[in-house]
Amino acid sequence: MSEIDLAVLLGSVVAGAAPIVLASVGETITEKSGVINLSLDGSILLSAMVAFVISYETQNLLLGFAGGAAVGGLIAAIVGIFSIYLGQSQVAVGFVLTLTAKDLAYFFGNPYARLYGPQAAPWPVPWLHKIPFLGELFFSHSVMIYVSIFMIFFWWWYLQRTPLGLRIRAVGEHPQAAYARGTNSRLAQLRYTVMGGLLVGLAGATFSLCIKPGWGRPQGAEGTGWIALAIVIFGGWHPVRVAFGAYLFSFLQVMGIQFQGLWPSVPSQVFQVAPFPLMIFTLVLMYAAQQGSSDAVSKAPSWLRRLAQVLSGTAPASLGKPFRPE
Amino acid sequence: MEWVAGKKENMKRTLLEIGVILGGVFAITTLILVVAGAPPMQAFYHLIAGSIGSWLKVAQVLMGWIPLCLCACGLVYSFRIGLWNIGVEGQVVAGAVAATFVLRLGVEAGSPGVMLVLAFFGGLLGGSLWAIIAGFLKIKGGVNEIFGGLGMNFVAQGITLWLIFGPWKRPGVASMSGTELFPTNLWLPSIASLRLSPTGLGLTIAVLLVTAWVLSRTRLGLALKGIGNNPRAAYLHGLKPNRYIIIAMGLAGGCAGLAGTFQVTGVYHRLIPAISSNYGYLALLVVMLANYRIGIAPAIAFFFVCLNVGGIQLPMMLQLDSSLSGIIQGICVLTALLVYSWRRKRTITEE
Numbered sequence: 099m100s101e102i103d104l105a106v107l108l109g110s111v112v113a114g115a116a117p118i119v120l121a122s123v124g125e126t127i128t129e130k131s132g133v134i135n136l137s138l139d140g141s142i143l144l145s146a147m148v149a150f151v152i153s154y155e156t157q158n159l160l161l162g163f164a165g166g167a168a169v170g171g172l173i174a175a176i177v178g179i180f181s182i183y184l185g186q187s188q189v190a191v192g193f194v195l196t197l198t199a200k201d202l203a204y205f206f207g208n209p210y211a212r213l214y215g216p217q218a219a220p221w222p223v224p225w226l227h228k229i230p231f232l233g234e235l236f237f238s239h240s241v242m243i244y245v246s247i248f249m250i251f252f253w254w255w256y257l258q259r260t261p262l263g264l265r266i267r268a269v270g271e272h273p274q275a276a277y278a279r280g281t282n283s284r285l286a287q288l289r290y291t292v293m294g295g296l297l298v299g300l301a302g303a304t305f306s307l308c309i310k311p312g313w314g315r316p317q318g319a320e321g322t323g324w325i326a327l328a329i330v331i332f333g334g335w336h337p338v339r340v341a342f343g344a345y346l347f348s349f350l351q352v353m354g355i356q357f358q359g360l361w362p363s364v365p366s367q368v369f370q371v372a373p374f375p376l377m378i379f380t381l382v383l384m385y386a387a388q389q390g391s392s393d394a395v396s397k398a399p400s401w402l403r404r405l406a407q408v409l410s411g412t413a414p415a416s417l418g419k420p421f422r423p424e
Numbered sequence: 425m426e427w428v429a430g431k432k433e434n435m436k437r438t439l440l441e442i443g444v445i446l447g448g449v450f451a452i453t454t455l456i457l458v459v460a461g462a463p464p465m466q467a468f469y470h471l472i473a474g475s476i477g478s479w480l481k482v483a484q485v486l487m488g489w490i491p492l493c494l495c496a497c498g499l500v501y502s503f504r505i506g507l508w509n510i511g512v513e514g515q516v517v518a519g520a521v522a523a524t525f526v527l528r529l530g531v532e533a534g535s536p537g538v539m540l541v542l543a544f545f546g547g548l549l550g551g552s553l554w555a556i557i558a559g560f561l562k563i564k565g566g567v568n569e570i571f572g573g574l575g576m577n578f579v580a581q582g583i584t585l586w587l588i589f590g591p592w593k594r595p596g597v598a599s600m601s602g603t604e605l606f607p608t609n610l611w612l613p614s615i616a617s618l619r620l621s622p623t624g625l626g627l628t629i630a631v632l633l634v635t636a637w638v639l640s641r642t643r644l645g646l647a648l649k650g651i652g653n654n655p656r657a658a659y660l661h662g663l664k665p666n667r668y669i670i671i672a673m674g675l676a677g678g679c680a681g682l683a684g685t686f687q688v689t690g691v692y693h694r695l696i697p698a699i700s701s702n703y704g705y706l707a708l709l710v711v712m713l714a715n716y717r718i719g720i721a722p723a724i725a726f727f728f729v730c731l732n733v734g735g736i737q738l739p740m741m742l743q744l745d746s747s748l749s750g751i752i753q754g755i756c757v758l759t760a761l762l763v764y765s766w767r768r769k770r771t772i773t774e775e
Contacts, residue, residue: 195754
């Protein structure tokens with residue numbers, strides 16, 4: 099394989115990962131504040147449909163992206179209001195919305211299936227795209243791919259390096275304590291749930307306007323939401339590691355297509371399953387590492403212990419538990 | 425006398441709530457249809473006529489009601505102990521795979537009746553095993569049952585695809601249409617004129633009755649409820665929550681496995697990629713709408729399958745996507761959640 103081919107191949111990994119990066123970073127923000135938004139899979143589809151329909155009708159890509167993001171934010175707001183203010187189970191509401199949003203997308207998208215609409219053209223970054231190899235890899239894509247890369251570092255900085263980020267993390271760990279210190283915990287949770295939802299919506303729009311242009315049943319984005327949820331855990335709720343997980347998955351997917359020839363009997367859908375055993379394995383390792391001093395851990399082979407260190411991370415302590423100020 | 429009056433008051437309240445839910449769902453659905461530019465009344469007509477318009481349609485609904493009800497029974501066990509068994513979908517698939525495995529042996533073994541019974545046992549075990557893995561991941565590995573279950577769903581789906589395209593592929597061609605059809609003597613017997621399986625119906629009713637009995641009349645039911653309501657207190661009373669988590673998951677998975685077996689032996693007569701028909705996920709909605717109790721779950725399940733079966737008419741008659749049924753089901757649950765939270769708020773203020 100020549101160097102150019104390799105760059106193109108890896109470039110397609112970076113491009114293909116963009117919506118997964120957006121969705122999983124969005125979900126990371128939401129979960130950091132203590133809320134699980136389980137509606138990702140449906141949200142992505144519905145926002146993909148809305149983004150495509152809006153930009154098809156108005157011939158304006160920007161409106162399409164805005165519409166997609168708005169849908170994601172709206173669904174997240176429903177999850178937030180039902181769970182934070184009405185005391186319903188976050189999982190229940192998110193799950194119902196996943197199924198309903200998916201059906202809404204198919205229902206309203208039906209007349210727009212298989213139409214040719216506007217799509218975001220690649221926009222190579224001036225000068226930078228001429229850098230050999232790296233230019234092909236990172237700087238020859240459409241704008242949303244750059245946005246996805248920017249979001250990783252922006253949210254890492256925001257969560258880990260700013261007072262506001264510290265406040266979200268405090269709310270996610272211990273909403274009572276944050277409340278006592280003067281933070282309106284419920285409002286903060288709602289705000290970051292919606293913020294995460296906007297990114298999820300943008301992920302959907304990135305599918306229908308860049309990565310898999312157009313609308314249909316199936317669109318091709320199905321299942322991404324669940325994968326993003328798994329990747330958030332795999333990445334230990336840390337934006338950069340989460341993004342790394344997204345790239346790893348995209349890499350596996352591209353390789354799966356490349357190596358289809360080697361195992362013709364294995365359909366490519368089987369590769370889609372890979373993140374889930376990895377997610378379970380990560381969770382078990384994290385749990386084992388937390389039990390720290392126990393014998394099982396000290397007896398474990400050293401590579402496993404090192405892996406546990408790399409993958410270490412803890413879920414926000416109040417994740418999924420609604421907070422009621424008394 | 426006060427008690428009777430209270431009961432009457434409760435009854436009135438429940439009826440009012442059901443009225444509010446149905447009214448809300450009707451209003452929102454109409455709105456959605458108007459926005460989509462479709463004639464609402466015609467759409468409702470086709471949904472109803474397409475599901476209970478003839479005995480043949482009713483039989484078709486019942487054939488969907490069977491697996492949906494079985495899954496719902498299973499979920500009531502796991503919800504009772506406070507577990508969100510989202511893995512039910514994978515448990516249906518695992519049951520279907522196990523049943524297919526048994527029936528494939530049966531093609532040569534002869535005595536189809538015995539093989540069918542064995543297939544149901546196989547499905548029961550397969551579903552149970554899949555759920556128990558998720559249970560062990562929870563109690564030994566610290567993996568929340570939602571993420572564990574979700575992961576196991578996708579793994580089950582992957583295994584099914586691999587089997588259909590690999591070891592169990594049809595001679596010559598492997599395709600998404602599934603494995604080869606079983607010989608007809610390995611099909612679950614059905615009433616030919618209606619294509620309805622009395623065995624499946626009987627089994628489901630039996631499982632429903634047993635579930636209701638176990639949960640309300642036995643020590644096991646009480647233990648599950650106790651742990652679900654307050655695991656700490658239950659533990660101090662000498663119950664072992666971990667053991668009961670495994671039991672509840674095993675029962676839940678077993679019911680789901682039966683549903684998967686029914687899909688294989690009674691409906692598709694082969695293993696297909698979409699063998700679960702999403703009944704596991706749909707059953708979660710059914711049980712949520714039934715407020716996590718078995719009581720009215722069968723009725724809700726019947727209503728939901730009516731929507732599914734009636735929805736098949738929509739593309740042909742009105743050029744609408746059949747996913748309208750799913751939208752109505754989702755709105756039902758969302759409206760119900762709103763009403764339940766409103767009820768809870770009211771009881772809290774009354775106290």
